[in-house]
Each structure stands twice: as structure tokens, then as C-alpha cells.
Amino acid sequence: MSIFPYMLGSQPVYGDTPRTLQTPNLFQAINSALDHALRTDERTLVFGEDVAFGGVFRCSMNLAKDFGSERVFNTPLSEQGIVGFAIGCAAQGMKPIAEIQFADYVYPAFDQLVNEAAKWRYREGATGGNIGGMVVRMPCGSVGHGALYHSQSPESLFTHIPGLRIVMPRSPAQAKGLLLASIACNDPVLFLEPKVLYRAAVEQVPMEAYELPLSQAEVVKEGKEVTIVSYGQPLYLCSSAIAAAEKDFGISIELVDLRTLYPWDRETVLQSVQKTGRAIVVHESMVNAGVGAEVAATIQEGAFLRLEAPVQRLGGWATHMGLVFERFNIPDATRIYDAIKRTVEY
Amino acid sequence: MASSVHFPGAVNSKFTTDLAFEQPSTHPAMPTYRVMDSDGIIVDESRKPSDISNEEILKWYKNMLTGTGPPAIVSIMDLIMFDAQRQGRLSFYMVSAGEEGIAIGSASALFPKDVIFCQYRETGVFQQRGFALSDFMNQLFANGKDNGKGRNMPVHYGSSKLNIHTISSTLATQIPQAAGAAYALKIQALQNPNMVPRIVACYFGEGAASEGDFHAALNIAATRSCPVVFICRNNGYAISTPTLEQYRGDGIASRGIGYGIDTIRVDGNDIFAVREVTKEARRMALENGGKPILIEAMSYRVSHHSTSDDSFAYRAKVEVEDWKRRDNPITRLRKWMEHQGLWDDEMEKEARSQIRKDVLKAFAQAEKEKRAPLRDMFTDVYEDLSEESKVQMKELGRLLDEYPGEYDVSEFEGGRKGLDEPAEQ
Numbered sequence: 153m154s155i156f157p158y159m160l161g162s163q164p165v166y167g168d169t170p171r172t173l174q175t176p177n178l179f180q181a182i183n184s185a186l187d188h189a190l191r192t193d194e195r196t197l198v199f200g201e202d203v204a205f206g207g208v209f210r211c212s213m214n215l216a217k218d219f220g221s222e223r224v225f226n227t228p229l230s231e232q233g234i235v236g237f238a239i240g241c242a243a244q245g246m247k248p249i250a251e252i253q254f255a256d257y258v259y260p261a262f263d264q265l266v267n268e269a270a271k272w273r274y275r276e277g278a279t280g281g282n283i284g285g286m287v288v289r290m291p292c293g294s295v296g297h298g299a300l301y302h303s304q305s306p307e308s309l310f311t312h313i314p315g316l317r318i319v320m321p322r323s324p325a326q327a328k329g330l331l332l333a334s335i336a337c338n339d340p341v342l343f344l345e346p347k348v349l350y351r352a353a354v355e356q357v358p359m360e361a362y363e364l365p366l367s368q369a370e371v372v373k374e375g376k377e378v379t380i381v382s383y384g385q386p387l388y389l390c391s392s393a394i395a396a397a398e399k400d401f402g403i404s405i406e407l408v409d410l411r412t413l414y415p416w417d418r419e420t421v422l423q424s425v426q427k428t429g430r431a432i433v434v435h436e437s438m439v440n441a442g443v444g445a446e447v448a449a450t451i452q453e454g455a456f457l458r459l460e461a462p463v464q465r466l467g468g469w470a471t472h473m474g475l476v477f478e479r480f481n482i483p484d485a486t487r488i489y490d491a492i493k494r495t496v497e498y
Numbered sequence: 499m500a501s502s503v504h505f506p507g508a509v510n511s512k513f514t515t516d517l518a519f520e521q522p523s524t525h526p527a528m529p530t531y532r533v534m535d536s537d538g539i540i541v542d543e544s545r546k547p548s549d550i551s552n553e554e555i556l557k558w559y560k561n562m563l564t565g566t567g568p569p570a571i572v573s574i575m576d577l578i579m580f581d582a583q584r585q586g587r588l589s590f591y592m593v594s595a596g597e598e599g600i601a602i603g604s605a606s607a608l609f610p611k612d613v614i615f616c617q618y619r620e621t622g623v624f625q626q627r628g629f630a631l632s633d634f635m636n637q638l639f640a641n642g643k644d645n646g647k648g649r650n651m652p653v654h655y656g657s658s659k660l661n662i663h664t665i666s667s668t669l670a671t672q673i674p675q676a677a678g679a680a681y682a683l684k685i686q687a688l689q690n691p692n693m694v695p696r697i698v699a700c701y702f703g704e705g706a707a708s709e710g711d712f713h714a715a716l717n718i719a720a721t722r723s724c725p726v727v728f729i730c731r732n733n734g735y736a737i738s739t740p741t742l743e744q745y746r747g748d749g750i751a752s753r754g755i756g757y758g759i760d761t762i763r764v765d766g767n768d769i770f771a772v773r774e775v776t777k778e779a780r781r782m783a784l785e786n787g788g789k790p791i792l793i794e795a796m797s798y799r800v801s802h803h804s805t806s807d808d809s810f811a812y813r814a815k816v817e818v819e820d821w822k823r824r825d826n827p828i829t830r831l832r833k834w835m836e837h838q839g840l841w842d843d844e845m846e847k848e849a850r851s852q853i854r855k856d857v858l859k860a861f862a863q864a865e866k867e868k869r870a871p872l873r874d875m876f877t878d879v880y881e882d883l884s885e886e887s888k889v890q891m892k893e894l895g896r897l898l899d900e901y902p903g904e905y906d907v908s909e910f911e912g913g914r915k916g917l918d919e920p921a922e923q
């Protein structure tokens with residue numbers, strides 16, 4: 153089964169106003185959002201390791217040239233430094249957009265994110281102090297040959313932390329709108345970019361700025377018998393599996409993109425499962441204590457009487473990303489197809 | 499009247515009425531120790547390498563040729579593997595062109611029992627310690643004979659036989675680990691007087707030295723007097739980031755002084771100097787119960803960062819060409835050997851052709867080996883497979899059985915059967 157049968161995002165994401173459309177890939181869409189943020193708000197800063205020459209994934213291309221090295225710059229190689237620095241900038245009224253070169257390398261900044269960024273507003277209380285201007289971007293997920301340290305999707309470590317907003321876009325148009333919304337948001341946002349899509353995913357994106365709502369899931373495809381909840385890269389695998397399963401089993405399947413993983417849109421998911429009575433959650437990250445556990449438990453609490461089969465969780469196995477085993481480790485279209493089959497046959 | 503009050507945090511500090519801030523810029527830069535200049539001439543005859551046989555030097559030279567090598571001169575393994583990556587036969591590769599002198603020179607001064615932690619650009623350390631071409635190739639091709647069971651990205655070598663811990667991609671994490679490992683060696687030597695004292699050598703780049711782990715490592719190694727030699731390869735770049743944007747102050751060496759650690763800066767392109775400095779550092783590290791030493795070895799990253807990088811996006815080609823022409827650890831040693839009458843063009847040609855043959859042979863052999871069995875995706879997470887893992891292995895097995903057309907498992911040892919749990923012993 154092919155990985156990219158068609159791009160998900162066929163519904164216009166930008167309303168009825170006429171727009172100038174371009175067809176960028178995901179890294180170019182990110183670049184366009186960063187460019188807009190820098191152009192329209194002088195408080196915006198963009199920094200991280202190797203950001204000045206465009207970043208190792210080319211997301212910050214030309215930004216240092218266009219906006220100057222005061223606002224777009226390389227930092228020394230220290231993730232705890234980068235995030236702590238971003239928090240400080242935000243606390244003093246700037247809008248820092250920090251890049252962590254790979255999500256696998258965010259852990260040195262874990263303390264700054266979990267103990268500082270997430271708790272800042274709560275700790276400040278009546279002082280009103282907050283670090284809402286901060287966004288931390290990081291490429292995540294597997295690409296086929298990243299092994300232990302260039303493949304991780306650590307979102308569930310952060311969805312455990314109230315105070316952080318965790319976002320993962322699935323496509324260029326989604327990335328631009330969600331990133332601009334994250335930048336506008338008054339809470340700290342962790343923005344995870346599935347790096348396999350940087351070049352692979354191409355779709356029509358308005359050149360103008362627009363925002364897509366945070367904490368709002370999207371029904372990417374409507375259906376009646378099964379709900380699949382996913383986000384990021386596996387959405388494409390889901391859509392291949394859905395195409396095959398709908399044909400083979402004569403059913404229709406609803407696909408929901410969570411988009412924001414925390415605080416997440418429970419209502420949309422529950423509504424969908426109330427309708428279909430069957431649910432499967434799919435993500436690339438390990439299944440143990442993953443986002444799927446939270447979604448499955450919420451469905452069990454909120455739609456128990458409507459359920460016709462146990463909620464299934466598909467994720468990476470509870471192991472590390474061994475180089476040569478990668479394609480057997482994370483869910484593929486076959487596994488998703490199989491889960492649909494077992495759910496409808498239950 | 500006392501001239502100081504012995505503040506516990508700075509016992510030897512004297513009082514002064516001179517209001518003067520210490521200005522790093524007024525201190526002279528720490529000198530760079532060298533033995534041989536870029537023409538391969540010994541600059542101070544009294545420092546001539548005396549404790550090394552010519553045979554040993556020829557071996558270093560061949561190791562430099564094998565392990566790495568600047569593309570301009572013909573890198574043998576590096577060039578072959580770089581091309582193999584370009585042809586898609588290898589997922590990734592990193593060369594260490596320009597830094598062979600640091601790896602081989604330092605490793606030549608260590609004892610086989612010493613323990614080593616590497617970053618990733620120290621192929622020469624493995625080569626010098628006896629990592630065979632087949633070991634390199636098995637790791638690079640991630641086959642079943644690789645020590646890492648095909649789990650790690652290429653160049654993340656490791657060998658318990660050679661006392662080198664397996665490389666991790668996460669920068670700087672190995673530096674405090676090295677301090678801890680050195681402390682373990684120190685305590686073990688105290689508890690067992692028959693044990694030969696050992697040190698830990700820890701390699702890292704100047705970029706990695708910006709991580710918190712580097713600072714934590716130096717501080718804890720100093721306070722616990724750990725017999726560890728920290729070897730920083732300062733090659734001017736961390737991917738695209740030049741040292742000017744990486745740090746201020748006098749390089750990484752000045753950090754050592756701040757943590758109260760004996761420190762030296764050495765010309766990394768001078769293999770004799772690197773060896774001598776490491777040898778002395780090793781001796782000092784074991785003195786009086788042990789202490790950490792910092793070596794900052796200066797060089798230049800001649801190559802792209804990795805096969806994923808095109809360095810001409812951030813540095814001028816002439817800068818690189820200039821460096822290649824001006825100085826290079828392999829050419830330097832070659833010139834010295836030629837001055838000594840130990841080497842000539844004929845020998846060079848022969849050595850290159852032999853090494854090339856050996857590399858290609860190991861390459862071909864490794865490329866056709868099977869991969870580790872599928873079960874190795876799950877093993878070694880814990881000492882024993884967890885109940886959850888066993889269930890997941892069964893589930894994967896069921897999928898492989900139900901959808902055989904979707905999965906090709908023939909490249910793995912034992913195919914589908916290789917997923918089954920190993921029989922109970």
C-alpha cells in the first residue's frame with residue numbers, strides 16, 4: 153500500500169476569502185509562518201542550533217538574511233540553554249520561537265519545560281506573569297533510518313504536563329495555520345513537526361497569514377461504522393488502510409486528526425464515537441502510556457454504552473527504534489487495516 | 499592584620515583595594531603545544547619522539563590512511579563509504595578527515611585496559627585499538643554480526659573487547675559518564691591493590707562542550723578527583739555553527755582552568771604532539787590517587803559534517819581548500835617519514851592499494867550478511883523480555899503470518915522464525 157495515496161487536507165482550511173495559493177512542502181510552510189511572524193511583530197525572535205544558515209531541515213531559510221542576526225540567530229549547542237533562554241525572553245515580553253534540532257534532543261530541556269514553562273503562569277498567580285509568547289518547535293518521528301536518536305516522538309511525555317500545549321500538524325497548510333495560532337497563543341506551545349513530511353507532503357497553502365484553532369480536532373473524513381483517531385504522519389497510513397477496508401468490508405470509516413494533543417478536543421472524538429460505536433487510536437510513538445491510552449480511556453468513560461468493540465490502540469511497540477527494525481516497529485497501513493477488520497468483526 | 503579571611507568558597511584569595519575586574523581578553527591565549535611543523539620537521543630536537551619505534555609510526559600512518567583520510571589525498575575507507583552512502587548502499591556516514599592525528603595519536607598513548615567514551619568522529623581510535631575492518635563494516639551495514647545488532651546508526655561503533663563504550667548520538671552525555679566510570683576505576687583499584695591502575699579517556703567536540711553535561715562532568719570529575727582524560731576535538735565547527743558563535747573566551751581549554759583542572763592545548767594535526775600530551779596526561783591522571791586532565795586538540799573539520807550535510811551552504815569552499823593545502827595530519831607525518839627515509843611514493847602506492855583491497859573485501863563480505871533476527875527488536879530493553887513485549891512479539895508474528903504478502907522478512911536471520919522467543923535455557 154502506498155504511503156501517500158492523496159494529501160489529507162482537501163477541505164479548504166482558510167475560509168471563503170480569496171487567497172493567493174502556493175504549493176509548498178511542509179518545511180516551506182513552516183518557513184512562511186516564521187517569516188510572517190517576524191515580519192508582523194517585532195517581538196518575534198527565531199533561534200536554535202544551526203538556525204542562521206536555514207536549519208538542518210531548511211525551516212529557517214533566508215530568515216537571518218531578511219530579519220537580521222539580532223532576531224534570527226544560532227545559539228550555542230545546549231537545549232537546556234535554548235529553552236531557558238526562550239522562557240526568559242518570553243517572560244520579558246518577547247515572542248521567542250526556539251528550535252530543538254531533533255525532538256530526540258529535547259530532554260536536556262525537560263526541566264525547563266516541565267518545571268518552568270508549564271508552571272510559570274500558575275506560580276506567578278496574581279502577578280499575571282506568563283510566558284505565553286514562547287513556542288518550541290522540534291522535528292519528530294521516524295524517517296526509515298534514524299535509529300534510536302533520530303526517530304523519537306516524545307509527545308506523550310509532554311501531554312502529561314498541564315500548562316503546555318502540544319501540537320502536531322499533518323500537512324503544509326495545517327502546519328502554517330497551526331504554527332501561526334501557536335505563535336499567537338498566550339500559553340507556551342510545543343510544536344512537533346513530523347520530519348518525514350518536510351519534503352514529502354505538498355499541498356496548496358495560502359501565501360497570506362491565517363490561523364487554525366488550537367485544541368480543536370478535525371474530522372478529515374466522515375464515516376459511519378468506525379472512528380479512527382490519529383495525528384501527524386500515521387494519518388496517511390490510516391487513509392490508505394481506510395480506502396482498502398471500506399472496499400473490502402463495505403463500511404464507511406471516520407478519520408479524526410487530533411492536531412492538538414493537549415489540551416485535546418474530547419468533544420469531537422466522543423461525538424464521532426457516539427455515532428460509530430467503534431474506535432481505533434493510531435500513533436507512531438510507543439503504545440505504552442501513549443496518547444492512545446488517554447484517548448481510549450476517555451472514550452471508555454464517555455461512550456461506554458455505545459461501544460460495540462473494545463477501543464484499539466495501535467502504536468510503536470514498547471521498545472526503542474532499532475535501525476534495521478524500524479518498518480516493523482511503527483504501525484503501518486497493514487496493521488491499521490487489520491485493526492479495522494478485527495474491530496468490525498468483533 | 500590578616501591579608502585574607504579564608505572565605506570558605508575562596509580560601510587563598512587576598513584582599514585588595516584595587517577595584518579591577520578580571521578581563522579574559524587581557525590574558526594571553528593558552529599556547530598550542532607542537533613537536534613537528536606542517537612540513538614534517540621536528541621543531542625542537544629535544545622533543546623528538548624517542549620512545550616509539552619506526553614500525554609503530556608506520557602503523558599509525560597506515561591506520562590514518564585506513565581509518566579516515568582527506569578526500570584530496572584519497573581517503574580509503576572514508577571515501578569508499580561516503581560513496582556507498584551516495585549510492586544508497588548505506589544509510590549514513592561520517593568521515594573524520596583532518597582529525598585523524600587526534601584520534602590515532604591519543605589512542606596510541608592509552609593502555610588497552612583503559613576505558614574509552616567517544617562522540618562519533620573518532621574512527622581512528624577504534625582503528626588504533628584494533629577494531630577490525632570487518633567490525634567497522636558489520637556495524638556500517640547493520641548486519642547480524644554487528645555488536646550493536648543492527649540497532650544503531652552507522653558509525654555508532656562499540657566494543658567491549660576494546661573497552662570502548664558504544665557511541666550514542668546524544669551529544670555530551672558521555673562526558674559525565676566518563677567521570678563516573680573513572681571514579682569506578684579509582685575505587686576498584688583502591689579495593690583491589692593487585693589491579694593495574696587505569697584511566698578513562700573521553701572524546702567530544704567543541705560544540706558538545708556547550709552542553710550542560712560537559713560542565714557538570716568537569717566539575718564532578720574535579721571534586722571527586724577522577725582519573726579521566728577529557729579530549730576535546732576543536733575542529734572549528736558544530737555542523738554549521740562556527741566557534742565564534744559557540745563560545746567566547748579562550749577555547750575549551752580555558753574551561754578546564756575554571757574548574758580547577760590541569761589543562762593543555764595541543765596541535766591536533768601533529769600526531770607526535772598529541773601522543774606525547776596524552777601520554778603525560780595519562781600519567782598525571784593516575785598521580786596521587788587520581789585527577790582529571792583536559793586536552794584541547796586543535797584541528798579543522800575538512801569534511802562536511804556528515805553525508806546529510808553540505809557544508810558549502812555555510813562556509814566558503816576556499817576556506818576548506820586552504821586548510822587542506824596548508825596543513826593536514828596525514829601529510830605531515832608522511833613528510834616526516836620521507837625525511838627519515840622511511841617512506842616513498844612506491845610504498846605509498848602499495849599501502850593505498852593494499853588498504854583499498856582490504857576495505858573492499860570487508861565491505862563485500864559485510865554487505866551480504868543477514869541481519870540480526872527480528873526478535874532483537876524487542877530484546878535487551880530489559881535483561882529479560884517483559885510480559886508486554888512477549889505479547890507484542892506474538893502480535894507482530896500474527897500480522898506477519900496473516901499478511902505474508904505485505905512483509906518481506908527474508909533479510910533477517912531465521913526469517914519469520916527469528917521473531918520467536920529464544921528457547922528457555
Ligand SMILES: Cc1ncc(C[n+]2csc(CCOP(=O)(O)OP(=O)(O)O)c2C)c(N)n1
Nearest residue numbers: 257619667668669703704705706735736737
Ligand atoms: C543533545 C544533542 N543536540 C543536538 C544534536 C545534533 N547534532 C549532532 S552533531 C552536532 C554538532 C556537534 O559539533 P561538535 O561537538 O563540535 O562535533 P563535530 O561534529 O564538530 O565533530 C549537532 C548539533 C545531538 N546529536 N545531540
Ligand SMILES: [Mg+2]
Nearest residue numbers: 703704735736
Ligand atoms: Mg566541532
